[in-house]
Amino acid sequence: MDKTELTIPGFKASAVAAGIKKGKALDLAMIVSDQDTTAAAVFTTNKVKAAPVILSMEHIRDSRVGAVIVNSGNANACTGKEGMDKARLTAELVAKELGIAPEEVIVASTGVIGATLDMDLFKKAIPDLAKGLAPDGIQSAARAIMTTDSFPKISRFEGEAGGKTYQILGIAKGAGMIMPDMATMLCFIVSDIRIEASELQRALLSATETSFNRITVDGDTSTNDMVLVMANGMAGNDGLDADDREGFLRGLKRVMTELATMIVRDGEGATKVVYVTVKGAASGADALIAARTIADSSLVKTAFYGQDPNWGRIMAALGRSDIFMKEEEVTIWIDDVRIVENGLGLGADPEERAAEQMKNKEFTLTVDLRQGDHEDRITTCDLTHEYVSINADYRT
Amino acid sequence: MDKTELTIPGFKASAVAAGIKKGKALDLAMIVSDQDTTAAAVFTTNKVKAAPVILSMEHIRDSRVGAVIVNSGNANACTGKEGMDKARLTAELVAKELGIAPEEVIVASTGVIGATLDMDLFKKAIPDLAKGLAPDGIQSAARAIMTTDSFPKISRFEGEAGGKTYQILGIAKGAGMIMPDMATMLCFIVSDIRIEASELQRALLSATETSFNRITVDGDTSTNDMVLVMANGMAGNDGLDADDREGFLRGLKRVMTELATMIVRDGEGATKVVYVTVKGAASGADALIAARTIADSSLVKTAFYGQDPNWGRIMAALGRSDIFMKEEEVTIWIDDVRIVENGLGLGADPEERAAEQMKNKEFTLTVDLRQGDHEDRITTCDLTHEYVSINADYRT
Numbered sequence: 001m002d003k004t005e006l007t008i009p010g011f012k013a014s015a016v017a018a019g020i021k022k023g024k025a026l027d028l029a030m031i032v033s034d035q036d037t038t039a040a041a042v043f044t045t046n047k048v049k050a051a052p053v054i055l056s057m058e059h060i061r062d063s064r065v066g067a068v069i070v071n072s073g074n075a076n077a078c079t080g081k082e083g084m085d086k087a088r089l090t091a092e093l094v095a096k097e098l099g100i101a102p103e104e105v106i107v108a109s110t111g112v113i114g115a116t117l118d119m120d121l122f123k124k125a126i127p128d129l130a131k132g133l134a135p136d137g138i139q140s141a142a143r144a145i146m147t148t149d150s151f152p153k154i155s156r157f158e159g160e161a162g163g164k165t166y167q168i169l170g171i172a173k174g175a176g177m178i179m180p181d182m183a184t185m186l187c188f189i190v191s192d193i194r195i196e197a198s199e200l201q202r203a204l205l206s207a208t209e210t211s212f213n214r215i216t217v218d219g220d221t222s223t224n225d226m227v228l229v230m231a232n233g234m235a236g237n238d239g240l241d242a243d244d245r246e247g248f249l250r251g252l253k254r255v256m257t258e259l260a261t262m263i264v265r266d267g268e269g270a271t272k273v274v275y276v277t278v279k280g281a282a283s284g285a286d287a288l289i290a291a292r293t294i295a296d297s298s299l300v301k302t303a304f305y306g307q308d309p310n311w312g313r314i315m316a317a318l319g320r321s322d323i324f325m326k327e328e329e330v331t332i333w334i335d336d337v338r339i340v341e342n343g344l345g346l347g348a349d350p351e352e353r354a355a356e357q358m359k360n361k362e363f364t365l366t367v368d369l370r371q372g373d374h375e376d377r378i379t380t381c382d383l384t385h386e387y388v389s390i391n392a393d394y395r396t
Numbered sequence: 397m398d399k400t401e402l403t404i405p406g407f408k409a410s411a412v413a414a415g416i417k418k419g420k421a422l423d424l425a426m427i428v429s430d431q432d433t434t435a436a437a438v439f440t441t442n443k444v445k446a447a448p449v450i451l452s453m454e455h456i457r458d459s460r461v462g463a464v465i466v467n468s469g470n471a472n473a474c475t476g477k478e479g480m481d482k483a484r485l486t487a488e489l490v491a492k493e494l495g496i497a498p499e500e501v502i503v504a505s506t507g508v509i510g511a512t513l514d515m516d517l518f519k520k521a522i523p524d525l526a527k528g529l530a531p532d533g534i535q536s537a538a539r540a541i542m543t544t545d546s547f548p549k550i551s552r553f554e555g556e557a558g559g560k561t562y563q564i565l566g567i568a569k570g571a572g573m574i575m576p577d578m579a580t581m582l583c584f585i586v587s588d589i590r591i592e593a594s595e596l597q598r599a600l601l602s603a604t605e606t607s608f609n610r611i612t613v614d615g616d617t618s619t620n621d622m623v624l625v626m627a628n629g630m631a632g633n634d635g636l637d638a639d640d641r642e643g644f645l646r647g648l649k650r651v652m653t654e655l656a657t658m659i660v661r662d663g664e665g666a667t668k669v670v671y672v673t674v675k676g677a678a679s680g681a682d683a684l685i686a687a688r689t690i691a692d693s694s695l696v697k698t699a700f701y702g703q704d705p706n707w708g709r710i711m712a713a714l715g716r717s718d719i720f721m722k723e724e725e726v727t728i729w730i731d732d733v734r735i736v737e738n739g740l741g742l743g744a745d746p747e748e749r750a751a752e753q754m755k756n757k758e759f760t761l762t763v764d765l766r767q768g769d770h771e772d773r774i775t776t777c778d779l780t781h782e783y784v785s786i787n788a789d790y791r792t
Contacts, residue, residue, distance in 0.1 A: 306787070391694070
């Protein structure tokens with residue numbers, strides 16, 4: 001993307017290396033709106049919520065956000081009262097620096113759980129962050145929120161509402177502890193569209209359901225997940241009609257789905273992205289459960305890594321997923337190669353062609369249950385030696 | 397164990413290399429009773445059940461088993477009508493050779509799913525198996541049922557009922573596709589105790605619940621799992637009184653728990669066995685769900701491998717497990733080293749001592765939720781590079 005495309009009127013961002021991470025990597029980012037905004041957010045469903053999540057759930061209540069501060073390298077989770085005090089102090093420091101109310105500041109953290117934040121680093125860095133704010137700062141911000149991510153994740157959409165052009169620009173981080181269950185990473189989205197807070201929240205929930213709630217890396221749900229979207233109305237549109245609303249929702253879904261897919265592509269140690277579709281299910285729930293069970297199976301994911309169309313493991317995953325199914329009615333494809341029909345393998349020839357497809361960096365796995373007309377999809381990755389290396393040594 | 401200890405009056409066993417596996421490994425085993433038996437069995441809960449499972453569920457109905465035939469190297473699962481015909485033919489071949497009814501034969505298979513059995517190999521090998529039957533053949537049988545197992549699994553118990561000494565002798569196979577959900581591998585147990593079929597079935601269900609349903613390797617449930625127990629009454633006891641029944645149940649539990657623990661110890665690529673205990677839960681279900689969620693988390697299991705007391709991942713697993721909990725009341729120990737109290741880490745010193753304990757081949761992880769007095773335990777293993785290697789290349 002051209003750097004000039006990564007700006008939205010009224011929003012500025014910046015990032016610094018505050019010393020929270022080891023080395024000199026960017027680890028603290030700020031996104032600021034100089035206009036009034038409407039904002040909406042979804043947060044982790046984990047009962048163990050990090051201090052910044054608890055604080056931000058409080059601060060989002062009036063739907064106005066003036067600034068977001070995000071650190072990587074330390075999750076400020078499982079840190080008790082001290083952690084809450086520090087999250088609160090972070091919001092106060094930012095508010096004071098920017099001349100806004102602390103309640104207008106969203107605080108987010110990602111990194112190691114259970115470690116104590118060094119507030120001196122924040123005190124020193126926040127004035128530098130404020131000084132560095134720039135319309136095109138979002139790119140550095142996308143870098144600063146990375147932990148085990150191997151690349152920054154940015155997505156952009158341009159739409160029209162009431163004859164006015166608007167943009168949606170999103171950044172995200174996430175590579176592990178990714179499981180489809182309401183906002184499974186950090187994601188910050190800004191737009192210059194004019195939209196009411198309740199509409200924005202509805203659109204966000206809907207887009208979350210089809211994007212971040214349809215990916216999986218390792219079946220774990222983080223304590224720190226958050227998706228925040230802010231809109232400042234600078235596009236100048238007068239509210240939204242039904243078409244505009246639909247267009248905005250489509251744009252938001254596209255940005256969030258792109259970011260979600262980037263997260264799977266960057267899944268810890270992943271070498272392949274696999275789109276698992278289950279169709280012909282008796283109900284929507286069955287389609288989703290079946291797709292998730294396949295997409296989360298360690299045995300299926302290692303077979304992806306081994307480029308082995310080991311459909312027996314897919315049948316075994318379906319069989320334990322507690323859905324309505326008949327073994328003898330199942331059909332399975334890798335891309336367009338049918339390897340199972342009526343529950344039976346079709347032999348070495350299609351399996352060899354399927355194995356060939358599985359050498360690609362992305363492929364689809366489609367299961368037809370022939371029990372009804374419901375369908376759902378989960379995007380997943382393979383389980384590799386590198387995943388084990390990354391997670392065995394994460395804190396050392 | 398002394399070889400002479402591995403015999404039970406009235407039971408004989410044998411094993412041959414029939415050529416079902418590549419190479420010359422033992423791959424076909426038979427266990428035969430020359431006395432009338434009572435028998436009980438539990439089978440996989442997977443909806444996709446292998447042909448031998450379906451057949452054996454039929455054959456066990458009258459609780460009489462004369463012979464068991466087990467092959468490794470081919471699961472005869474997802475093989476449709478042809479697979480059922482072949483399982484049935486296997487029972488007939490064995491029955492004819494031994495002069496018993498086909499309905500008295502239990503058939504079990506383990507290995508690759510979706511591959512076709514070569515019945516010529518069975519026709520050729522079954523007479524050899526019958527010729528080779530010997531009182532101490534159980535040891536070779538334990539070898540013949542192995543797939544990715546690295547060692548044969550045998551356990552023995554000696555008890556007394558009504559003044560008579562009896563034995564329980566069990567063998568098992570299993571290293572992957574192991575998930576706590578009703579009989580998750582192959583296990584064959586013989587005893588010379590006299591016991592009624594209904595009592596035997598009750599004891600088996602109870603012992604399964606505390607043994608095989610309390611282990612996990614990778615969260616996958618196989619299509620072929622089966623636990624069979626046969627008793628022939630040769631010990632000469634006259635039925636069982638309450639104490640005898642309890643003693644037998646204790647013995648059965650011990651044998652099955654030993655075998656289950658061996659399966660985890662032999663978990664694919666595993667380097668460590670970890671006993672995960674959750675106590676202080678508000679209900680038995682909460683204790684079990686919490687223990688399972690921790691024991692199945694890829695992130696927790698890679699941290700075990702890395703010998704890292706990364707308790708943040710344990711807290712995150714608890715938080716997503718949907719149990720009744722308060723973060724600020726959780727205490728966590730590795731062996732007897734407390735690393736978390738009131739939801740907060742206790743710092744580098746205990747963590748270093750915990751990391752030291754985690755270098756051992758076996759250790760315990762204990763979580764106290766302080767919400768009630770329920771407790772449960774799951775035995776698990778670490779997730780290693782070797783697990784990925786084994787399962788990426790299984791069929792090649």
